[in-house]
Amino acid sequence: ALNANLRSMEWPWQYNFPPFFTLQPNEDTRNKQLEAWRNLALEYCKANKQFILDINEAYSCPLFNNKSINRKLSEEGIRTVVESLRDRKAANWVDTQKSKFYVFWHTPEEWGNLIYNWANANGMMNSVCTFFELSQGEDTANEEFHNLDEGLLLLALKSLESKRKAEIIQLDEETQGVKFF
């Protein structure tokens, strides 16, 4: 699979600026800080093809923990960043306990469109594809959505469904599939 861009991103100046990891009390400064955090989170996840971040694992992730300057963003800080992303539809919680969150460097709608365009270009209209085939099949090996997280895949297909461009089908107890129109 083509995985260009893995870890090739450049860290912005803020990442090495120690106070970047302290939630700023001044409102204007905090807005600038959150904007930088949003951009950084999106860029980091896109470069590392990461769909989900786990707050409980945050400190093993270089995004929230910069060991070279010995600074890490607090849990409160991380949750503030997540809320800031959610406000702009750029993230959402995976679980009700709010310990994991999707980072939408592509939104579910955008993923849906990518998948639909591939289906269209590959003569898949009106035929059924399993979820597995979409995310892990040989035929999608070079696609951006290859290895897409299953939960996110479901959200993407649901968005196509709401536009009547696809229908999600339960093929058997364990297998879900989708038909494209």
Added chain:
Amino acid sequence: MRRKAGIAAIQQKKVEGEKFKEKGAVIQENQLENMTKRLEVFKKNLETFAAKHKEEIKKNPHFRKQFQEMCASIGVDPLASSKGFWSEMLGVGDFYYEIAVQAVEVCIATQQRNGGLVELDELRKRLVGARGRAVHHQEISNDDILRAIKKMNVLRSGFSVIPLDGQRGRYLVRSIPGELSLDHTVVLQQAKNSGFSSVNGLVTELGWNPVRAEKVLNELLRDGVAWIDTQGGDTKFWFPVIFINSKLE
């Protein structure tokens, strides 16, 4: 225009001469005439010199600075000339006006991140980067930028220049109206190498009382000039304007 200024200066001297006469000192008529002639000769030489070294002035900021100082020493200010001395000499519109406008653009673009402050070095690097490679875009120096800002301030633009480290030629350019208090400036100067300050640091290094230190640091925080950092032992106040410039090396 310069001729008139010269004559006015001579006439002023004549008036002063009258006063000296009253007190017994005498300035001879022919001496005044000599002085007038000499001034005109100086100016003519200057113009010839400038024309002869036009390319050098265009390309070399060090030479340009020396030329400015030479002019200043005989009371000629090319920047104040209404005939557009620099545009005539360099043929690029008003050289300093151009720098001033571009400096304003850079300051506005960077205002968002550092409370309207930018280090002069950083400003110069960005200006040089933005000016492109056209033949007439010659190298510009920190001195050129400072002169351009001074020229702008004649128009009450709200730009101010704050010395950070006079010896090393480091300055901060402030592009939002209002003034930094002396205490603010001192804190920035203290932080010029480390990029941060703290209450303890100010108490120890400057002998300030903690209440004053805290007040000043909080004001810098409020103005967006400082960011707070609580993970480094005692609370530190960092200045993006200094930090960013240090990363440009």
